Amino acid sequence: MRVLHTADFHAGRTLRGFDRTPEIHAALTEIADLARTERVDAVLVSGDLFDTANPSADAEHAVFDFFLKLRDAGVPGVVIAGNHDSAARLDSVTGLLGWVGIQVVAQPTGNPVQMVRHVDTKSGETLTVGALPYLSERRLVKAADLLGGDVGAWRQKYREGMGFFLRRLGEGFRPGSVNMLMAHATMDGAVPSGSERTLQFDLTNQYTLSGLQLPAGAQYVALGHIHKPQQVGEVPLACYPGSIIQLDFGEGGEKKQVNLIEVEAGRPARVHAVPLSSGRELRTVRVDLDQVEARLSGMRDYAGLLKVVVRAPAGTALPGLKDRVLKLMPNTLAVDLDALQEDLVAPELKREGLSLTELYERYYHERRGELPDDVRAAFREAHDRAGREEEAELAGVPA
Template identity: 80%
Template sequence: MRVLHTADFHAGRLLRGFDRTPEIHEALSEIAALAKSERADVVLISGDLFDTGNPSADAEASVFDFFLRLRDAGIPGVAIAGNHDSAARLDSVAGLLGWVGIQVVAQPTPNPVEMVRHVSTRSGETLTVGALPYLSERRLVKAADLLGGDTGTWRQKYREGMGFFLRRLGEGFRPGSVNMVMAHTTIDGAIPSGSERTIQFDLTNHYTLSGLQLPAGAQYVALGHIHKPQQVSEAPVAAYPGSIIQLDFGEAGEKKQVNLIEVQAGGRPVITPIPLASGRELKTVRADLDAIEQRLEREKAFTGLLKVVVRAPAGTALPGLKDRVLRAAPNTLAVELDAQQEDLATPELKREGLSLMELYERYHRERRGELPGDLRAAFKEADEQAREEEVA
């Protein structure tokens, strides 16, 4: 059996206001073509199909076009929700996606065995997938309620709660079938991409799992959430394929890929990384204030997107700096001052003493403009609730 594993599309991603969706659409078209040329029997998508819970029409069109391309090639798929996805939104279209051969597991069920999917392939073999969508601590507590567990205990024992779901998913494995697990989570020892994001929407993102908790009967664990491609476990074999393009400047220089897994029932999988060519390359360039033009001249042939970090003496007046950089390098998305000088040269960028709300307002202003009142209220409510739970 040949299984193509991908994850972390983040369709709809804006980088400093620049829409990356066309590049993501191109990458998804490339992956669909690879699935066909590599004779994949099944495609697994381990979460974060979208960058936000309310994606744009173009973002949805990109992902749904990918699914239609798989349908046209006769290749079924299984997808789970990630922490950036709206689980309820994906759940609402699960029935429709099933008509094109994409089985979606967006939310946990009271009986985890119901999250096991069986896929019949063209070769006659069956793939059994224990599909575990992203579960924040708060979602896990809600699931514990459904199961009649002690929510206070579950909140303090995230690993044990996740372990419960993983064990139950393993109970759905079938002899004579290729058995796999999908999960959108962080495994101990996983190396993240450097990220320029300073605010996490999920305040419980620091929870991790041990590789020892993965079901021993799984022949491969298809992971999502970490954007840097890597294998994180040998027994069972578990791997992140990573994001499909360089999503922010923290991922600059990373080579993107999908994983092709060749495996027979009961056998050990063979993983072949397949590089992706789509998406503009990102690069950070550092230059002294008096040598910006000379430094950027060396980047004339670079067709990707730049972040330019300018080193300047403290107290230097910097009128028109961004215009000066853009004249030399029109493909620049961000112009920043050297971190050592930032607080002195631009006091408004100081973060010390700012509240979480103020930091979020700044983040939103940089990415999408002024923060709407309803979103401000929702963020405030979530922040207050998180503080109350932390105190409790």
């Protein structure tokens, strides 16, 4: 049996206001073509189909067109929701996607065995997939623990909750079937990309899974959530295929891929990385102020997207700097000063003691620029409301 594993499409992603969806659509078309030319029996998608819970029409078209291309190639698939996806939204189209051979597990159920999917393949063998969509820490860790426990206790609570689902999914494996597990989670030892979106990872990386929790009967564990391709477990074999294009400048230079798994029932799986060529290359260029024109003039043939970091003495006035850079390199998405870049190099030093609102302001500035007052007010309102809900939950009264 040949199974193609992919994840982290993030359809609808914008980078500094630049829509990456056309590139993502092209990458999905490339993956669908690979599914056909490599004669795969099934495709596994381990979450984060979309970048937001309310994706654009273009983002939905890119993803659903991918599923239609798989249908045309006669290739079935199994999909789980990631933390960026709206589980309810995916749940609402489960029936429709089933008509084109795509089985979706968007939300966990009270009986995890119902989250096991069986796929009859062209090889004649059955593929059994224990599918675990993203489970938020808030669902698995009580507010009392968050308010009063130490970090080690939070992690243990999370692992215990996830362990319950993983054990029950393993009980759904069948003798004589190819058995795989899918999950959208962070494994111990996983190495994230150097993405600009480090804020999310900084706030959630205390919640990880141990490889010892993975069901022993799984011949392959198809993971999503980490954008850097990597293997994180030997027994059972567990891998992240990574994102399908370079999504942020921190992923610049990473070679993107999908995983092709060859496996038979009861035999060890073999994994082959299949490179992807779609998506524009991202590159960060650091240059001294007096060398801007000389350095960028030599890059006129570069077809990717640039982030230019200009080194200048503190307090230097730089009127018209962005226009100077864009005149030389119109494909530049960001022009930053060296002081801003230092905040990315040592985030643990720069973020210490900052409030959640201040952290969000920095995050927004790195992606889009200055935070508008109405967005700041909406964020504070949402943060305050979440605090009131947690306090009400803790007290056992309606919010």
